[in-house]
Amino acid sequence: MSNRGPVEPPSWPDEPPPDFDELPPDDLWDAVPPRDAPEPAAPSIAVQRDAAGLREEAVAILRDLTGRADADFHPGQYEAIEALVAEHRRALVVQRTGWGKSAVYFIAALLQRRAGAGPALIVSPLLALMRDQVAAAERAGVRAAAINSANVTEWRSIEEQLDADAVDVLFVSPERLVNPKFRAEQLPRLVRTCGLLVVDEAHCISDWGHDFRPDYRRIRDLIAELPAGVPVLATTATANARVVADVEEQMAAGGHAVFTLRGALARDSLRLGVLDVGTPARRLAWLAEHLDALPGSGIVYCLTVSGAEDAARLLASAGHRVLPYTGRTDAAEREAAEEALKANEVKALVATSALGMGFDKPDLGFVVHLGAPSSPVAYYQQVGRAGRATPSADVLLLPGTEDREIWHYFATNAMPTQARADAVLACLAEAGGPLSVPALEARVDIRRGPLELLLKVLAVDGVVENVQGGWIGTGRPWTYDAERYERIAAARVAEQEAMLGYERLAGDGCRMQFLTDALDDPHAARCGRCDVCAEPWYPTEITVANLTEAQDTLDRVGVPVAPRALWPNGLDTLGVLADGAPVKGKIPPAEQVEEGRVVARLTDLGWGGRLRDLFAPDAEGRQPDAPVPPELGAAVVRVLAGWGWSERPVAVAWVPSLTRPALVESLATGVARVGRLEVLGSLDLAAGAEPLNRSTNSAYRVRDVWGRFTVGEAMTRRLGELEGPVLLIDDLIDSRWTLTVAGRLLRRAGAASVLPLALASVA
Incomplete structure (x- = not known):
């Protein structure tokens, strides 16, 4: 167990991916089974005639959807359609990605429409997936539309189409179910006319699921409001028994029975492996050396935004065609990156989980993880994007020593x-x-x-x-349901331990069996292909040249810190006043600080680990305090040398610290000594001040630091005489408000400009 304290990463994977390409989703193409696939079980004689007609009509729609005259259903697909259309039941389908779940609901929707029912309402969690499904449906002759936050300008047109009964399938995002205007103006009509309700990615309903989304819990109420006889379909590829039971309970609202169809989740094309090479530098060096040997094009997943950016930069400098894909990547750049991967114009996207559910590249050749997700279920979902339409694909996990810290962040911030x-x-x-x-x-x-x-x-x-x-x-x-949240927290810890068990697997184990067991797949069995069932299939060597390049890349220092330009809302309600007036709006240019620098972010692959160690509390929860370590001091000098400021600073001041005074003062005086800068000293600290709470939001942080510091008479007098910028030193930058407020005081006291400098930033 790591003895490091919890770290609060700033920009965890967040944004959904942009639009997909113009190909139909692979789960429509995969609806064509091998020619020797068994036919679905024959229905009872009592309904043979009607069922035969229904199946014939369903097959005809399937062939229109796929464009294949010989297409037929996978085992289980027609049973689900029959349960929805012939019996108007509530069905939960748990099948691997690519099995053909969307074919089930498109066909059921059209059959319902032909029987005189209203449009199908499909709740889908990702805008990109929604747009892709709409395009695929329209190409197949299904009249589809979507209502979400990204197409507000189209809502009126869609309303007119609904009024004209010209929509067969309507996609909505779960967030729309919470929007008051949508609930009042649109939802009642949709519920009243709905011919089929579909809940896509249904594991999001359950707070036991790996990707729980509170908005999805609204669906239980939505199901309860449906008119009698409206069938309901929920689909997912990642649900263990606990999640299945939770989803079944919510679908059963109103006393209805739920028909659950579970299939084998293993993907025969995947070859799984785990290679523990140790440090971040060794992981990146291995990847730089062997990336081109991996089949086709693929995805390299990282746990943090900073990690993905570091890895993409190193791989690109080593000559590999890669692009970063994170929550910090511009939306247009994300879309271009997706298209480049789909066209095999790049070897890989180096991504966070921002490249999430719904990304569809059937011939994806590999998935590599630099660091492990926190559960086998989440890991299975990401690796399941590979090998969907290829005979083989490689999946490799390179676990990291920092994984537990990142897992801890997610586990402790997921529930109220x-x-x-x-x-x-x-x-x-x-x-x-x-x-x-x-x-x-x-x-x-x-x-x-x-x-x-x-x-x-x-x-x-x-x-x-x-x-x-x-x-x-x-x-x-x-x-407050403390017992429930404690059970969820305990389940998260158990999932983390299970992920470590996957990494340590040996002997008579099997990696694919382990993952499918984690999903309570009754069909789980040894795969015969992974590095435990068979011999390791991946090389292990790392050359000195690649390791040296990786170490040099990760040794990069000097991360820019953007200045704050706007005050947070609500400061007047917290009593924050300037010269008797409310503090709001833009920060006057004459009171702003300049762009600052830190050695690195706490989430960086290189210096991040050493900085996390520096700022970690001891066993009693105290903050150790000591002068700046020599190697870190040398890194600060490199930051200063590479800053590229327009005007060299002439003096140094620092923020007074209650938790690490020796660290901050040694940093400031060391910088002054090396740069031959005047030492102005520390700002004055208000009497009775206590250590700041790092979890504070922006408005409260400004309130807490607003009267915390003052500039003494001696410093004010000297600032008026200086001609040039002042370096303002702190140890750790979190919200940026401490340096913003302290820098404002220096500017008002006469500083020409203020350059913030700290050892690390959380953001």
Whole structure:
């Protein structure tokens, strides 16, 4: 177990991928089974005639969808269609990616329409997947449309098509189910006329699922509101027994039985392996040396944005055709990167899980992970993107020593705490009207992302509601379900241990069997291909030249830190005033700091690990304090040498620290000595000040630091005499507000400009 403290990475994988290419999804093409595939079981004699006609019509639609005159159903596909169309049942389909789940709901939707039912309503979690499915449906003659936040300008046209009964399939995002205007104006009609409800990626419904999304929990209420006789289909490729039971329970709303169809989840084309080479530099060196030997083109997954950017930069400098793909990548660049991979114009995308559900490249030749996801189920979902239409594909995990720290972040930030929930509910109860998220953020000490997640969870429990103008409390009684959240937390820990078990697998084990066992697949069996069943199939050597290049790349220092330009909303409600006036809007240019620098981010592959060690609390939770280590001091000198400022600084000041005073002062005085800069000293610290809470959101952080510092008379007098920038030193940059407020004081005291410098940043 690592003794490092929890690290709060700034930009974890977040954005969904952009649009797909113009090919139909592979699960439509894969609906064509091998010629020796067994036919579905024959129906009972009592319904033979009607079922025979229904099957004939379904097969005809399938052949239109695929463009193949010889297409026929996989075992189980028609059974699901029959359950929906002939029996109007509720069905849960758990089948591997590429099995043909979308073919099931497209065909069932058309059969329902031909029987006089209304359009199918499909809840899909990703805008990119939604757009791709709409395009595929339209090419196959299915009239499809989508309502989501990305196509607001098309809503009126889609409403007119619905009024004219000219839509067969309507996609909506789960977030629309929470939007008050959509709930009031669109959802009642859709529920009233719906001929089939489909829940795609249904594992998102369950908070036991690896990709739980609170908005999805609204679907339980939606199912309960459906008119009698409307069939419901839920589909997923990644659900273990606990998730299946949870989804079944929600689908059974109203006392309905659920027909569950589970198939074998193993993909015969995948060859799995684990290679533990140790340090980040050795992992990248191995990849730089052997990437071109991997089959076709593929994906290199990293756990953090910084890690993906570092890896992409190194691989590109080694001559490989790769592109980064993260939540920090511009949307247009993400789309271009996807297209480049699909056209095999690059060897790989180096990605976070931003390249997530729905990305479709049937001939993807490999998936490599630089660091392990936190559960076998999440890992299975990502590696399952390879080998969907190829006879073989390689899957390799290169585990990292930092994996546990990243898992800890996700595990501890996924569910609400009672203190946060109570604070939000109390604030809404006192407000007397709706509060927007920014307004609420200014009243409760919770950051924007966790606050939005908490509101969604509370909305699912019915104690808050999103209305026109913001959020309100419903007044319904609510009790924090500590036992439930403790069970979920325990399950997350068990999943992490299972992932470590996958990495350590040996002897008579099997990696594919291990993954499918984790999904409670009754068909789980030895694959005969992985590096445990057979011999390791991957090379292990790393040349000195590649290792040296990797180490040099990871030794890069000097990450820019953008200055704050706008004050956060709600500062007036927290009593933050400047010269008696509210602090809001743009920060005047004369009070802003310049772009700063840190040695590295805590999430970087190179210096990130050493900096995490430096800032980790000891066994008693205290912050160790000591002068800057020599190697880190040398890195700071390299940062200064490569800064490229327009005007060289002339003096150094620093932010007073209660937790690491020796570290900060030694950094500042060391920089002054090396650069021959004047030492202005520390800003003054307000009496009674206590260590800052790093979890504070922007508005509260500004409140906490607003009166925390002052510039003494001696420093003010000297600032008025200096001609040139001042370096402002701190140890760790988190929100950037400490340096923004301290820098503002220096600017107002006469500093020509202020250049922030710190050892590390969280963001």
